[in-house]
Amino acid sequence: MEKRENVISLLVHNKPDVLARVAGTLGGKGYNIESLCVDATANPEISKIILTTIGTKATIQKIEAQLERLIDVIRVENLTDVETVKRELALIRMNLTADNKNELIRTVNRLNCKILTFNSDHCVLEFRGTKAEVDRVLETLKPLGLDDIARTGIAALERKN
Amino acid sequence: MKMKGTQILLECLKAEGVDVMFGYPGGSVIDIYDELHRNPAVRHILVRHEQAAVHAADGYARATGKVGVALATSGPGATNTVTGIATANMDSIPIVVFTGQVPTHLIGNDAFQECDITGITRPCTKHNYLVRNPDELASTIREAFHIARSGRPGPVLVDLPKNVIAAEVDYDPARIRINATKLSLPSKPSPKKYVQLLEMLRASRRPLLMTGGGILLGKATDELRSFARRAKLPVTSTLMGLGAFPGSDPLFLGMPGMHGTYFANMAISHCDLLICIGARFDDRVTGKIDTFAPNAQIIHIDVDPSSINKNIVVDLPIVSDARGALENINRLLKDNNYTATDAERKDWLDEIAGWKKKAPLSYCQDAQHIKPQCVVETLHELTKGKAIITTEVGQNQMWAAQFYRYDDPNTFISSGGLGTMGYGFPAAMGVKLAFPDRIVVDIAGDGSIQMNIQEMATCMQYGIPVKIVLLNNGYLGMVRQWQELFYEKRYSNTDMTFQPDFVKVAEAYGWQALRATRPDEIKAVLEQGLFTDRPCLMDFQVAREECVYPMVRPGASISEMTLGTREMTN
Numbered sequence: 036m037e038k039r040e041n042v043i044s045l046l047v048h049n050k051p052d053v054l055a056r057v058a059g060t061l062g063g064k065g066y067n068i069e070s071l072c073v074d075a076t077a078n079p080e081i082s083k084i085i086l087t088t089i090g091t092k093a094t095i096q097k098i099e100a101q102l103e104r105l106i107d108v109i110r111v112e113n114l115t116d117v118e119t120v121k122r123e124l125a126l127i128r129m130n131l132t133a134d135n136k137n138e139l140i141r142t143v144n145r146l147n148c149k150i151l152t153f154n155s156d157h158c159v160l161e162f163r164g165t166k167a168e169v170d171r172v173l174e175t176l177k178p179l180g181l182d183d184i185a186r187t188g189i190a191a192l193e194r195k196n
Numbered sequence: 197m198k199m200k201g202t203q204i205l206l207e208c209l210k211a212e213g214v215d216v217m218f219g220y221p222g223g224s225v226i227d228i229y230d231e232l233h234r235n236p237a238v239r240h241i242l243v244r245h246e247q248a249a250v251h252a253a254d255g256y257a258r259a260t261g262k263v264g265v266a267l268a269t270s271g272p273g274a275t276n277t278v279t280g281i282a283t284a285n286m287d288s289i290p291i292v293v294f295t296g297q298v299p300t301h302l303i304g305n306d307a308f309q310e311c312d313i314t315g316i317t318r319p320c321t322k323h324n325y326l327v328r329n330p331d332e333l334a335s336t337i338r339e340a341f342h343i344a345r346s347g348r349p350g351p352v353l354v355d356l357p358k359n360v361i362a363a364e365v366d367y368d369p370a371r372i373r374i375n376a377t378k379l380s381l382p383s384k385p386s387p388k389k390y391v392q393l394l395e396m397l398r399a400s401r402r403p404l405l406m407t408g409g410g411i412l413l414g415k416a417t418d419e420l421r422s423f424a425r426r427a428k429l430p431v432t433s434t435l436m437g438l439g440a441f442p443g444s445d446p447l448f449l450g451m452p453g454m455h456g457t458y459f460a461n462m463a464i465s466h467c468d469l470l471i472c473i474g475a476r477f478d479d480r481v482t483g484k485i486d487t488f489a490p491n492a493q494i495i496h497i498d499v500d501p502s503s504i505n506k507n508i509v510v511d512l513p514i515v516s517d518a519r520g521a522l523e524n525i526n527r528l529l530k531d532n533n534y535t536a537t538d539a540e541r542k543d544w545l546d547e548i549a550g551w552k553k554k555a556p557l558s559y560c561q562d563a564q565h566i567k568p569q570c571v572v573e574t575l576h577e578l579t580k581g582k583a584i585i586t587t588e589v590g591q592n593q594m595w596a597a598q599f600y601r602y603d604d605p606n607t608f609i610s611s612g613g614l615g616t617m618g619y620g621f622p623a624a625m626g627v628k629l630a631f632p633d634r635i636v637v638d639i640a641g642d643g644s645i646q647m648n649i650q651e652m653a654t655c656m657q658y659g660i661p662v663k664i665v666l667l668n669n670g671y672l673g674m675v676r677q678w679q680e681l682f683y684e685k686r687y688s689n690t691d692m693t694f695q696p697d698f699v700k701v702a703e704a705y706g707w708q709a710l711r712a713t714r715p716d717e718i719k720a721v722l723e724q725g726l727f728t729d730r731p732c733l734m735d736f737q738v739a740r741e742e743c744v745y746p747m748v749r750p751g752a753s754i755s756e757m758t759l760g761t762r763e764m765t766n
C-alpha cells in the first residue's frame with residue numbers, strides 16, 4: 036500500500052503530560068512524528084495538537100485508533116483529505132556578504148518573504164505558506180547563504196461549509 | 197467536612213467497595229499506613245515484594261471481576277510494581293495501583309526515593325495520574341476506578357505526593373465530579389450489522405466461534421453459551437478466554453494457536469465463517485497471518501476499536517461490548533426463529549470430530565517417570581474441575597490449559613499477554629482471599645516459582661491456604677523445549693538442577709509440603725495436599741524433557757502442527 040503524509044488533528048486536555056502520551060503512543064509503536072504544532076484553543080483547558088506522520092492507510096488507521104484510546108484525547112480527526120486551510124511558518128536566518136546581498140533582496144521580494152531583522156552580516160526572514168511552498172522557498176534560499184531555520188510545523192483548520 | 201488526604205483515600209476505597217488491598221510500606225506512604233492502623237476500613241495484606249502485591253490484586257480482579265488494589269512506596273517500591281502493571285495491561289485487567297511520591301516541592305530535584313513513576317508506567321497503564329492538588333484527590337481516585345473498569349479494562353496508577361496526602365481539605369462524597377468526556381462506552385453499533393451477521397451465519401456451511409478474554413472481562417458467559425448452543429457453533433477459546441464456554445461441552449474444541457488443539461486449528465483453517473468475540477488475534481493464535489482462516493469471512497466483535505483490523509483484516513467489524521452484542525444477536529435469532537438444525541451442522545461437526553479422533557490431546561504414559569500432563573489430569577479428577585487454577589509461565593501453563601477442563605468462567609487465571617513468570621503464586625493469593633471456600637491451585641514450574649517464592653510468608657501470616665502444584669523438571673522447560681526443537685539441543689542456561697529442596701523451603705516457611713517421584717504417588721500426594729486448610733506445596737519430580745504438544749513452529753501456519761513424534765499437515 037502507498038505511504039503518504041497525513042495530517043492528524045487532536046483535541047486534548049491541556050495538562051502537563053498529554054503531549055508525552057501522544058508522542059509516546061506514536062514513538063513507542065515505531066511511528067515518526069514529522070511535524071508537530073501545539074497550542075491552547077479558545078478554551079484554555081483544551082489544546083489542539085496538529086501532527087503529521089507518514090504511513091499507509093492501514094497504519095494511519097491504527098495510529099488513530101491508538102490515539103483515540105488515550106483518556107486525555109477528546110477527539111481525533113484526520114484532516115488529510117478534508118477541505119482545510121493548512122499553513123506553516125518558517126523563520127530563516129541568512130548570512131549576508133557583499134556578494135550575495137543584492138541578489139538576496141531581489142529573491143526575498145520575489146518569494147514574498149518578510150524581512151524581520153536586517154544587520155550588516157545577517158538577516159532573519161519570515162515565510163508563511165503551505166508545506167510545499169515553504170520547502171520551495173528554502174530550496175531557493177539555500178545557495179544564497181542560508182544559515183539556520185525554524186519551522187512551526189503545519190497548522191490546519193477545516194473550512195466551514 | 198475537613199479531612200486528611202490519607203483519610204480521604206480510605207474513604208474513597210470504601211466507597212468503591214474495596215475490601216482488600218495488597219501493599220508494602222515505606223517513607224512516602226507511612227502516613228497512609230498510620231491511617232490504616234487507626235482505621236482498618238480496608239483489609240491490608242502485607243506482601244513480601246511489591247510485584248507480588250500487584251499480581252495479587254490482579255488475581256483478585258480476574259477471579260471476582262472487581263477492581264484490584266495495590267499500594268507501594270515511592271522510588272524502588274514504585275518501580276517494583278512495573279512488571280505487575282505491565283502484566284495487567286497486556287491482559288486488560290482492572291486494577292488501581294497507588295504509589296507514594298516525594299512532596300510536590302521536591303519533585304524534579306532527585307530527592308531521596310524520587311522516581312518518575314507516571315513517566316515510567318505511561319506506556320503500560322490504561323491511564324495514570326500524579327495528584328498535585330489535594331482538592332483533586334477524591335475525584336482522581338474515583339476517576340481511576342472508573343477508568344480501570346470501564347470499556348476495555350486496564351491498570352491505572354495514582355501517584356500520591358507525601359504532602360498531598362498529608363494535607364487537610366474538604367471532603368464531600370456527594371460533590372465529587374469526574375471528568376466524563378472519555379468515560380462513556382462506545383456508541384451502539386447499527387442494528388444492520390447484526391442483521392448482516394445473521395445473514396452471514398445463515399449462508400455459512402462451516403461456521404466457527406472464536407472467543408477470548410473479552411467474554412470474561414465483559415461478563416458475557418451466559419449470553420455466549422446460549423448463542424453457541426442455539427446456532428450449534430463449535431467454539432474455540434484463546435488461552436485468556438478459557439472457562440467462558442464449558443470445557444466439557446461437546447461443541448468445545450479447546451484452544452487455538454501455537455499449543456492449541458489440532459482440531460481447533462484445523463477448524464480455523466477450514467471454516468467459511470469465523471465469528472471472533474473479545475479476542476485480539478494475537479500472534480500466538482494466528483501463526484502465519486497469510487494462511488490464517490484462509491477460506492473464511494471474519495466477523496470481529498470487540499469493545500476496543502484499536503483491536504479490530506490490527507492483525508487481521510476483517511469483513512464485518514462490530515465495535516461493542518461483548519454482552520451487549522450477544523444480547524442483540526440472541527434477540528435477533530429469537531425474533532427470526534433461527535435455530536440451527538442438526539442436519540445443517542452434521543457434515544461440519546463430523547469433519548471436526550474426524551480431526552479430533554485423528555489427533556486428540558494426548559501424551560505417552562510412562563511407568564517410571566511422572567508425566568506432568570498426568571498430574572494436571574489427576575488434579576482435575578480429584579477437584580472435579582471445581583478448583584480455581586492459576587499458572588506460572590512456560591510448559592506448566594500450557595499443560596494447565598490443555599489438561600484441566602474449565603467449565604466455569606474466571607477459574608483459569610494466567611498471564612497470557614506478557615507471560616510473566618512469578619505471576620501465578622501471588623495471583624493465587626488474591627484469588628483465595630476472594631474465594632476462601634474454593635480450592636485454589638497455582639500450577640507452577642521450578643523456574644517460575646522461584647520468582648516470587650517469598651510470598652510463602654504472606655500466606656502464613658494471613659492464613660491464605662493456597663496450593664502449589666510444582667511440575668519440577670529442573671529446567672526452564674519451555675525455553676529448553678525450543679532449544680531441543682530449534683537449536684539442536686544446545687541447552688544454554690536452561691538447566692536449573694541447582695535448586696533448593698522445595699519441600700524444605702516450604703516447610704521452613706511453615707507450609708505443608710509433599711513430594712512425588714513416581715507415577716503411582718501422584719494421586720496420594722494430591723489427595724493429601726489439596727484438601728487441608730494449610731498452604732501446601734506439592735513437588736512433582738516430572739519427566740525432565742517432556743515437551744508441550746501439539747505445537748505450531750514460530751512463524752508457521754497453524755494448519756501445520758507438530759504432534760509430538762508425528763508431523764501433521766493438512
Ligand SMILES: Cc1cc2nc3c(=O)[nH]c(=O)nc-3n(C[C@H](O)[C@H](O)[C@H](O)COP(=O)(O)OP(=O)(O)OC[C@H]3O[C@@H](n4cnc5c(N)ncnc54)[C@H](O)[C@@H]3O)c2cc1C
Pocket residue numbers: 286287288347348349407408409410411413414415433434435436437451452453454455456473474475476477478480481497498499500503516517518519589590593611612613614615616674
Ligand atoms: C508461553 C505462552 C504460550 C501461549 N500460547 C498460546 C496458545 O497456544 N493459544 C492461545 O490462545 N494463547 C496462547 N498464549 C496467550 C497469548 O499470548 C495471548 O495472551 C492470548 O492469545 C490473548 O487472548 P485474547 O485474544 O483472548 O485477548 P485478551 O488479551 O484477553 O484481550 C481481550 C480482548 O477483548 C477485548 N475486550 C475487553 N473487554 C471487552 C468487552 N467487555 N467486550 C468485548 N471485547 C472486550 C479487548 O479489547 C481485547 O481485544 C500463550 C502465552 C504464553 C505465555
Ligand SMILES: Cc1ncc(C[n+]2csc(CCOP(=O)(O)OP(=O)(O)O)c2C)c(N)n1
Pocket residue numbers: 588589590591592593614615616617618640641642643644645667669671672673674675
Ligand atoms: C519474568 C520472565 N523471565 C523470562 C521469561 C522467559 N521464559 C518463558 S517460559 C520460561 C521457562 C519457565 O520455566 P519454568 O518456570 O521452570 O516452567 P516450565 O516451562 O519448565 O514448566 C522462560 C525463562 C518469562 N516468561 N518471564
